[in-house]
Each structure stands twice: as C-alpha cells, then as structure tokens.
Amino acid sequence: MDYKETLLMPKTKFPMRGNLPNKEPVRRKEWEEADLYQKGQQRTEGRPLFILHDGPPYANGDLHIGHALNKILKDFITRYKSMAGYHAPYVPGWDTHGLPIETALTKKKKVDRKKLTIAEFRQKCAEYAMKQVDNQREQFIELGVRGDWDNPYLTLTKDYEAAQIRVFGEMAKKGYIYKGLKPVYWSPSSESALAEAEIEYHDKRSPSIYVAFDVTDGKGLLDGGEKFVIWTTTPWTIPANLGINLHPEFDYVVVQVNDEKFVVAEELLSAVAEELDWENPEVVKTFKGKEADRIVTKHPFYDRDSLIMLGEHVTTDAGTGCVHTAPGHGEDDFYVSREYGIEALCPVDEKGVFTDEAPGYEGMFYDTANKAITEKLEEVGALLKLKFITHSYPHDWRTKKPTIFRATSQWFASIKDFRQDILDEIKRINWYPNWGETRLYNMVRDREDWCISRQRTWGVPIPVFYGEDNQPIITDETIEHVSTLFAEHGSNIWFEWDAKELLPEGFTSEHSPNGKFSKEVDIMDVWFDSGSSHEAVLVGRDDHRRPADVYLEGSDQYRGWFNSSLSTAVAVTGKAPYENIISHGFTLDGDGRKMSKSLGNVIQPSKVLKQLGADILRLWVSSVDYQADVRISDDILKQVSETYRKIRNTFRFMLANIADFDPAKNRVQDADLEEVDRYMLHRLQNVITSVKESYDNYEFSPIYHQIHNFCAVDLSSFYLDFAKDILYIEAADNHRRRSIQTVYYDILTSLVQLLTPIIPHTAEEVWEYIPGTEAEYVQLTDIPEPKTVFENKDALEKWDHFMKVRDDVLKALEEARNEKVIGKSLEAKITIVAKDAQTKAVLEQIPYLHQLLIVSEADVAENVEGASEYRYVHVKVEKHPGEKCERCWVASETVGDDPDHPELCTRCADIVKEHYTTA
Structure with a gap:
C-alpha cells in the first residue's frame, strides 16, 4: 500500500507568500465596508476611556517616512488599548493654515493674489488644504492606520476656530495677552514674525568684523581718544547701533597698540590680540565694567552717540567682551537699552530692505548691504579686521531662508506670567524618553514671551478691535460674540465684514466715543491654532476628555506642539492637556544620514507599500528603538x-x-x-x-x-x-x-x-x-491574559533544565554531522551520561526522549566510551544500526518484524493495521 x-x-x-501589496488594499476595502472602526468603538463602549490625541500634520504634500513612523506608532497604541480593556477612539487631525499653503497657491497653482480679495484668496487656500487632507488621509489609511477618518478635526473648521478664539479670549482675560514693540524673529522671505518653534538652524557663511568706536566722553575714567572694540557677524546691524554693552563685573583693559588705545575685556585680550595681529599690546589701565557706565562713544559713520551700557548677558565665550548693541535687532539689546531710556531703532522693513532711517543704504537688502557697510567702516578707519566664518544661524523652517531680529509691534502671550505653573506641570507628567522632561523644562524656564501674531492672510484672525485712540479692545463680550460668529459663519467674515458688523449690536467703548472701530489685520501663529486642540477636540468632542492620556510626536515638537499645547492649556485651565508625552526620533538612511533628494536616499512610504506592503513597513516600525533616530533602507x-x-x-x-x-x-x-x-x-x-x-x-x-x-x-x-x-x-x-x-x-x-x-x-x-x-x-477580540500553567515549580525547573541539556546534545549531533558520522539526526543513536545528579534525574523523568531530541534512539547510561564532554552531559553519537522505516523515517531494529508490513517499524505497523487496513 x-x-x-x-x-x-x-x-x-x-x-505561503503574503502577496501583501495586492491583498492589503482588498482587505482594507472590506474593513471600510464593514465599518470596522465603528464596530470596534461599539464593542468597547463603557470601558475606561483612553485618549491618544493626534498632533496634526501639516496638510501639504505627500507623506514622507517620518509621517508613516508617527502614525503607525499611534496605531500600535490605539489598537492595543482597544484590545486591552479600554475604549480608545482615535480622531486624526490636520493643521490647515499657514504660509506653505499660501506659497503653494501662488507658486505652484499660479494664483494671482492681487486679483483677489483677501476673503477670495482665503477660500482658495481652504479648498487647496482640503484637497491635501484628502490626499494624505488616503495615504494614512493605506498604512493600515485605523481611526475616525470620516470625522477628523481640522484647524480650519468653524467649530475649531470658534474654540481657538475662546482660548485666546480666556488668556486675554487673565492678562496674558498684550501688544508691544520688541525684537522678534522675522523672516524677510515670509514677510512675517516667527515664533521660536518656527526656527531651525543651518550653517551660514557670514562676514566677521571687528570695529572700533571712538570715546568722546570718558566720564573721568578714560582720557578720550580710546576706542572700544566690538565684534559682530552682522555688519548690516551697524546702522542701527545705539550703544555698547559691558558686563558690570568683568575686568576691562585699555591697551596701547602702537599709537592707539583699545578697550577689550581682560580675559579676551590674548585672543583679540592674536586675531587683530597686535604685537606686544601694553596694558595701561584696568577697570571694572560698571565703572564705565554711560561713557559716550561715537557711531563709526553717523553723527550720533553710542552709549556704554551694562548688561548681564555679556559673556567671554567669543568676541571682545564689548557687545555691539542695536536695540531694534536684538532681544537683550532691546531690554538693556530700554532701561537706559533708549528707544529701538529698526531701519529695516518687512522685506528685509533698509529704510531712510539708514542713510546711505536705503533700498538695499540687508544681506547685500553687508559689503557696503563693511567698506564704509574701512573708509572711515573703524574696521580693524574682516574675515568670513561659517556658523549655525537661525532660518525660517518653512522657506529655509535666513531670519533676522527685527523690532516690530506684535501680539504676545506673556509666558513668564504663568511660567511656574507650566514648570510644575512638566514635573508631574510622564515622559518617554525621560530626557524629554529636561528638554521642555529648560525651554520653558528660559522663555519670556511668545510672539503669536503673524503678518499673513491664511489663518485665524486675532480677534481684537481698536478704538479711535488706537487702543486695543478685548472684552468677554467681544470674544464671545466673535467666537459665536465664527462658529456660525467661519473666520472669513473677519475679512468680509466691517468692524461694526463684527461687534455685538449696540457695543460701546470709552476708546471710541464716536462709535468708530477698526480691527486687527494680523492672524495668529499656527502653533496657537494647533496648540488650541485641547479645547477644540479634547473638550469639543463627546468621545474625548481633557487631559488626554498620550501626545506622541517627533522630538522636534518639544519646541512645537508639545510646547504650545502646554502653554495654552496651563494658561486656560492651570493643567497640562496630557498625562504622558512620547517622542520619536527622525528617520535616517541606512548609513545614518539625513534623507535628501540630492543624496538619492529618500525612502517613500508609497514605494514600500507597492513593493513590500504596509505590514512590512509596520513591522519595521516595531523593530526599531523609535525614541532615538531610526534607520531605514x-x-x-x-x-x-x-x-x-x-x-x-x-x-x-x-x-x-x-x-x-x-x-x-x-x-x-x-x-x-x-x-x-x-x-x-x-x-x-x-x-x-x-x-x-x-x-x-x-x-x-x-x-x-x-x-x-x-x-x-x-x-x-x-x-x-x-x-x-x-x-x-x-x-x-x-x-x-x-x-x-x-x-x-x-x-x-x-x-x-x-x-x-x-x-x-x-x-x-x-x-x-x-x-x-x-x-x-x-x-x-481582546489580547489574551496570561495564566498559570505549572502550579508545581519542580516540573517547570525540570523542563528548563532539559532545554539546557538539549543544547549540549545538539552540539554533539552537529559535530557528528561535520565528521560524517551521521547525515540527518534521525540516523543517530545517542548515549547520554549525566554529569550531575540533577541532570540525571531530569533525563530519567523525560518521556519520549528520542522524539524530543529528534534522533532514532536515545539511551541514558552511567558510563560510555568515546563520548564527548559538554556542560551538563557526555554524549556519544553513533549511526543507528537499524533500518529506516518507510513511514516515519525513524531508524529501528524492528523494521521487518511485521510480515504484513515489512517496510515499517512495529510502531507504524500497529498504527496502519488499526486505522488504515480494511477487512
């Protein structure tokens, strides 16, 4: 037979083959038709709530591998929680305002803004954003990410904008919102102020100059004719110079170099002397910085004074210890100068072009003016040294172009007014990885104000009115009214209606006795948009709550969404909007390099899905230590x-x-x-x-x-x-x-x-x-719960020990194969001698030993010649003398014993006779 x-x-x-690229889309379609997300929500209704709040990706362009890493990690968590005793809704969101959408319309779509009203242009921005949302939504679904994709949250919706206005109003009510003039990061390429979260650093080649300022009034400390030496990498700010800062406690020296006298910090003298090629500079006077307070120097090429001031921000890390001070272009400069009654001078407009407040340079782009200003300094004999350096410099994260500091009138949220509350919450929250706590803590600890106004079009308007005296008007009544209007009509009405139409009926104010009002034209920082999601989503949706259990984003969001969400939530509620912060690293190529088109090392999620399938990409995400930077190739x-x-x-x-x-x-x-x-x-x-x-x-x-x-x-x-x-x-x-x-x-x-x-x-x-x-x-279904299988630990220990003995036997069989004693392990007969009592007892208690070791015969003996020694046993491997059974392939000396089935061992012959032989 x-x-x-x-x-x-x-x-x-x-x-055997997954064929994932072809089968996964079919399966996802089935899930969609079965409405599996809603079925899952219905199944877990009534369980403890678990909320992972989605940080909104920006609605522009196809997904990159970082998007995939982020969304897949979130999907791991929400899928697991829904199978582990929780009700875990997942509502995806999108950040839909901001400059990139404006730029995409004007550059890619060739929209002529000049031919459109603001409201018309904003409508086109909204339409473009929604197309991007649809595109990205489809790509996220292709990754197998499960969520309420039919009802995402979008920062451009009426309800969301209304909630954001309420957050702004509550912060204003508490006195945290103010308008003021101060230097802020300014992007000439975007023509807008930027928040710290919108700054990234790239290398930039800049001129490095040392400049001499002549003393005109030494205030009895200096004789006159000395020169204070400053160092800067921004020559274009020299036209805005109004002073020089010294540290009050540093020692400064007057040094004689040939027939000139220069003033620098004593600690930096040797470095400056080497840089400026001073031979044998002679120190003729030493004084503390505070002794030089209010000494007067002359601006190198303008007929105005440059005052010596004292500032704690001065360091000896680089330069001369005498800090060039342009209060219109530096935050420390601004605050110190204000203490001395010096107003900021900012002769650069929103495009980065000099105004007539910088005579001789009107109409020049600031960076272009570096050369002209340096040449002027050399012409008047004030330039001591020029060279070029490459250094890390702040850039606009959207346009990738350099930024400047520029003093303008902006709206700010005063973080320092509730900073301690934020720091207390940071200490309370759980951080994954734990260094995230220190990172955000240090950011907040050093933060003063958050510039929340932007000189753009596509965003949520700052809901402030102005009276006839130009004083801002923000009241509970106006905020509530604007919020209600936005909830009904959307924020476009801010640009379509007159101020009077946007105010409550019959509204009056002491700032406008004649009833004439105007409105703010700036919009809010997009980080204020997304940072308000705790109000718009966690509070705004019935299936959510504040605080969320988890916020999970890339490590760049410590300065971004983690930060803005925490600031607005603590300002409004006194509490953080999250209990746990999880951050992941960046995606790099296989060699640890940043991905870029120029290097040709970009891994596109869509390509991986077409070639390998979503489950392979998801399995990759599970394989990496995502809290650090991760590699993919x-x-x-x-x-x-x-x-x-x-x-x-x-x-x-x-x-x-x-x-x-x-x-x-x-x-x-x-x-x-x-x-x-x-x-x-x-x-x-x-x-x-x-x-x-x-x-x-x-x-x-x-x-x-x-x-x-x-x-x-x-x-x-x-x-x-x-x-x-x-x-x-x-x-x-x-x-x-x-x-x-x-x-x-x-x-x-x-x-x-x-x-x-x-x-x-x-x-x-x-x-x-x-x-x-x-x-x-x-x-x-639910994840299985572990159960106790062995009440008797002895049995468990016995099998654990057997597995160690098995390792010894496998080594012996491998060596026998290499020595051609046997081929396959079923050709083997082994004799095992235990080296200790525990091993001997275990071997005697294990039934079917030969089966477990996959040999034809396994004997346990007291002693055997020719055995090899291993950790727990001696093992002798021999070729089994029996014949191979044609049915089970085990070598047995019983093959041929049954006359009806001579090709079989007696075990197989008995099975065949009982179950397969018909009468």
Whole structure:
C-alpha cells in the first residue's frame, strides 16, 4: 500500500507568500465596508476611556517616512488599548493654515493674489488644504492606520476656530495677552514674525568684523581718544547701533597698540590680540565694567552717540567682551537699552530692505548691504579686521531662508506670567524618553514671551478691535460674540465684514466715543491654532476628555506642539492637556544620514507599500528603538521581510497541523496535556506577559524581537520540529497528537492577537483560517491574559533544565554531522551520561526522549566510551544500526518484524493495521 496515504500530513490553503501589496488594499476595502472602526468603538463602549490625541500634520504634500513612523506608532497604541480593556477612539487631525499653503497657491497653482480679495484668496487656500487632507488621509489609511477618518478635526473648521478664539479670549482675560514693540524673529522671505518653534538652524557663511568706536566722553575714567572694540557677524546691524554693552563685573583693559588705545575685556585680550595681529599690546589701565557706565562713544559713520551700557548677558565665550548693541535687532539689546531710556531703532522693513532711517543704504537688502557697510567702516578707519566664518544661524523652517531680529509691534502671550505653573506641570507628567522632561523644562524656564501674531492672510484672525485712540479692545463680550460668529459663519467674515458688523449690536467703548472701530489685520501663529486642540477636540468632542492620556510626536515638537499645547492649556485651565508625552526620533538612511533628494536616499512610504506592503513597513516600525533616530533602507527592509516570512511560515505550519482540530470537540484540558505541551504553553504565557508589559510601556521593539525569537527558537527549532513525528505519524485522535494540537491552537490564536496591533492585515488573514474562532475579526477580540500553567515549580525547573541539556546534545549531533558520522539526526543513536545528579534525574523523568531530541534512539547510561564532554552531559553519537522505516523515517531494529508490513517499524505497523487496513 501507499504509506503516504496513512500519514496525517499538514493541510492548509493559507498561502505561503503574503502577496501583501495586492491583498492589503482588498482587505482594507472590506474593513471600510464593514465599518470596522465603528464596530470596534461599539464593542468597547463603557470601558475606561483612553485618549491618544493626534498632533496634526501639516496638510501639504505627500507623506514622507517620518509621517508613516508617527502614525503607525499611534496605531500600535490605539489598537492595543482597544484590545486591552479600554475604549480608545482615535480622531486624526490636520493643521490647515499657514504660509506653505499660501506659497503653494501662488507658486505652484499660479494664483494671482492681487486679483483677489483677501476673503477670495482665503477660500482658495481652504479648498487647496482640503484637497491635501484628502490626499494624505488616503495615504494614512493605506498604512493600515485605523481611526475616525470620516470625522477628523481640522484647524480650519468653524467649530475649531470658534474654540481657538475662546482660548485666546480666556488668556486675554487673565492678562496674558498684550501688544508691544520688541525684537522678534522675522523672516524677510515670509514677510512675517516667527515664533521660536518656527526656527531651525543651518550653517551660514557670514562676514566677521571687528570695529572700533571712538570715546568722546570718558566720564573721568578714560582720557578720550580710546576706542572700544566690538565684534559682530552682522555688519548690516551697524546702522542701527545705539550703544555698547559691558558686563558690570568683568575686568576691562585699555591697551596701547602702537599709537592707539583699545578697550577689550581682560580675559579676551590674548585672543583679540592674536586675531587683530597686535604685537606686544601694553596694558595701561584696568577697570571694572560698571565703572564705565554711560561713557559716550561715537557711531563709526553717523553723527550720533553710542552709549556704554551694562548688561548681564555679556559673556567671554567669543568676541571682545564689548557687545555691539542695536536695540531694534536684538532681544537683550532691546531690554538693556530700554532701561537706559533708549528707544529701538529698526531701519529695516518687512522685506528685509533698509529704510531712510539708514542713510546711505536705503533700498538695499540687508544681506547685500553687508559689503557696503563693511567698506564704509574701512573708509572711515573703524574696521580693524574682516574675515568670513561659517556658523549655525537661525532660518525660517518653512522657506529655509535666513531670519533676522527685527523690532516690530506684535501680539504676545506673556509666558513668564504663568511660567511656574507650566514648570510644575512638566514635573508631574510622564515622559518617554525621560530626557524629554529636561528638554521642555529648560525651554520653558528660559522663555519670556511668545510672539503669536503673524503678518499673513491664511489663518485665524486675532480677534481684537481698536478704538479711535488706537487702543486695543478685548472684552468677554467681544470674544464671545466673535467666537459665536465664527462658529456660525467661519473666520472669513473677519475679512468680509466691517468692524461694526463684527461687534455685538449696540457695543460701546470709552476708546471710541464716536462709535468708530477698526480691527486687527494680523492672524495668529499656527502653533496657537494647533496648540488650541485641547479645547477644540479634547473638550469639543463627546468621545474625548481633557487631559488626554498620550501626545506622541517627533522630538522636534518639544519646541512645537508639545510646547504650545502646554502653554495654552496651563494658561486656560492651570493643567497640562496630557498625562504622558512620547517622542520619536527622525528617520535616517541606512548609513545614518539625513534623507535628501540630492543624496538619492529618500525612502517613500508609497514605494514600500507597492513593493513590500504596509505590514512590512509596520513591522519595521516595531523593530526599531523609535525614541532615538531610526534607520531605514532597502537592506533593512529586506531583513524585516525575512522576519515577516519566518513569522508567517510559523503561522502557516501551525494552521496546517490543526486542519482536523475542532477546539469545541478535540481540545485537551490543561491538566491533561502532555507535560512538554504544558511546558510550551507556559513559555507562551511568558511571551504574553512580556509583550503586554512592552505594549503598556510603549516599547515595541522588544515585542518584535521576543515574538520573532519565540517563533524561530522555541517553536521552529524545537516544538514544531519534534512534534512532526507525532502529528504526522500517530492516529488522528491519539492523545499526544490532540495535546499538541491544543497547544498549537492556543499559541497561534495568542500570537495572532498579540501581533494584531502591529501587522493587522496579516493577523486578519491568519484569523480567517483558524478553526472555531467566534469573532469575525481578530481586531474585535481582546489580547489574551496570561495564566498559570505549572502550579508545581519542580516540573517547570525540570523542563528548563532539559532545554539546557538539549543544547549540549545538539552540539554533539552537529559535530557528528561535520565528521560524517551521521547525515540527518534521525540516523543517530545517542548515549547520554549525566554529569550531575540533577541532570540525571531530569533525563530519567523525560518521556519520549528520542522524539524530543529528534534522533532514532536515545539511551541514558552511567558510563560510555568515546563520548564527548559538554556542560551538563557526555554524549556519544553513533549511526543507528537499524533500518529506516518507510513511514516515519525513524531508524529501528524492528523494521521487518511485521510480515504484513515489512517496510515499517512495529510502531507504524500497529498504527496502519488499526486505522488504515480494511477487512
């Protein structure tokens, strides 16, 4: 007879190849048609609420790999929480205002703003933003991210803008909002003020100059004729110079160099002398900075004074210790000068072009003027040294162009007024990684004011009116009225209606006795937009609450959304809007380089999805230590794909071997399981415990590695391997066979559930093939809870020790293979001699030893010649003298004993006779 027909070989239609790029879209369409997100929400209704609040990505352009990393991490968390006892709605959001959309319209779409009213242009911005939202939404869904995609939050919606106005109004009510003149980061390329969060640093080549200022009134300390030496990398600010700052406690020296006398900080003398090629400078006088207070010097080329002032901000890190002071172009300069009654001079307009307040340079772009001003300094004999340096310099994060400091009248939120409350909240919050606390704490500790006004069009208007005396009007009544109008009509009405129409009916103010009003033309910083989401979303939606459990964004958001959200929430409520902050690093290429088109090392999510599938990208996200910068490349994705194949093949093997298993009929109760099967069930519980702990701690790479190792080591190399001799050979209802199938079933269902948050497409595919599952979708089930399998620790210790002994035996078999003693391990007969009493006891208690070690015979002896020594045992490997059974492939001396089946061992002959021989 054909003995193959008597074997219970694995059977499954579950495909070996994932074919993810083709199958995933079909599965996602099925999920959409089944409204799986809402089904999941209905299933968990009434459970404790868990809120991961989505930080809104900017609605412009296709997704990059950083977007994918961010959204997939969030999906891991919300999917897990919904399977771990929580009600975890996920509402995605978008940041839809700001300069890039304006720029995209005017440059890419060739929209002529001059031919449109402000309201018309804003309408086009809104339409463009919505198209970008639709594009990005589709791409996020393709990543397998589950959420309320039909009802996202958008910063341009009426309700959102109305909530933002309420946040502004509450801050104004508490006195935190004011308008004032001070230097702020200004982007000539954007023609707008910027907040610190909108600044990034890039290298810039700048002129480095040393300039001499002649003393005209030494105030009795200096004789006159001395020259204070300043150093700057911004020659263009010299026309705005109104003074020089010294540190009150530093020692300063007058040095004689040839026939001239110069003043510098004593600590920097040697460095300055070397830089300016001074030979043997002679110190003729030493004084404290505070002694020089209010000494008068002359501006190098304008007929005006430059006053010596005292400032604690002066350092000896670089320069001369005498700091060039232009209060219109520096924050420290501004504040110190104000104490001396000196008003800021800012001779540069919004485009970065000099005005007539800088005679001789009118109409010049500030950076272009560097050369002309340096030449003027040289002409008048004030230039001591010019060279060029490359240094880190602030740039506009949108346009990537350099910024300047420029004193203008802006709206500010006074962070210092409630700074301590913010710092207290930072201490209370949980941080992942923990250095995030220090990073944000230091940012807030050093922060004074937040410039919240922007000289742009596409954004939420600052809801301030002005009276006839130009005094700003912000009252509870006006704020509430504007908020209500925006909720009904949207913020475009601010640009369509007159001020009178925007004010409450019959509104009067002491600032406008004649009833004439105007309105603010600036809009709010986009960080104020997104930073108000705790009010618009967490409070504004029925299925949310404030504070959220988690905010999760890139590490750049410590200065961005984490910061602005915290500032507005503490200002309004006194509390942070989140309990936990999680940050992730940036995505780099395989060599650790930043991705750029010029290097050709950009990995596009869409390309990965087309070539490998979303689950491979998601598995990559789970494999990396995301809290640091992460690397991705084709080679790295190839490695991840290998891991995926290993996991998938493990699932396929188990599916194939439970094809005839009905959990309702064939399950063996835990207490009746074979001991080795109970041991593997115990190992599974360890995996469940560890994986759940990792999910709870927002750590995903341990999950990736533990499940991969469990599949590769515990299962493939041990449990799945030796079990073939039972699953294929024994009769269908053999107890040992059903015992293994029971544990296979539990391992398979548990692993699929544990991996569902990470690779949901594959998890659902496997789930469809598992017999007897009650839930239609695995994502609508709960993560398994670990259970105690071994009440008796002795049994557990016995099997743990056996696995160590097994390692010794595997080494012996490998060496025998290398020495050509055997080929496959089933050709072997092994004799084992224990080296200690514990090992001996274990070996004597382990049944079916030869099966577990996948050899044809395994004897335990007191002694044997020719054995090799290992850690726990001596092992002798010999080629088995018996013949190979044609059915089980085990070498046995009983092959031929049964006359009806001479090709079989007696074990197989008995099985065939009982179950497969017909009368």
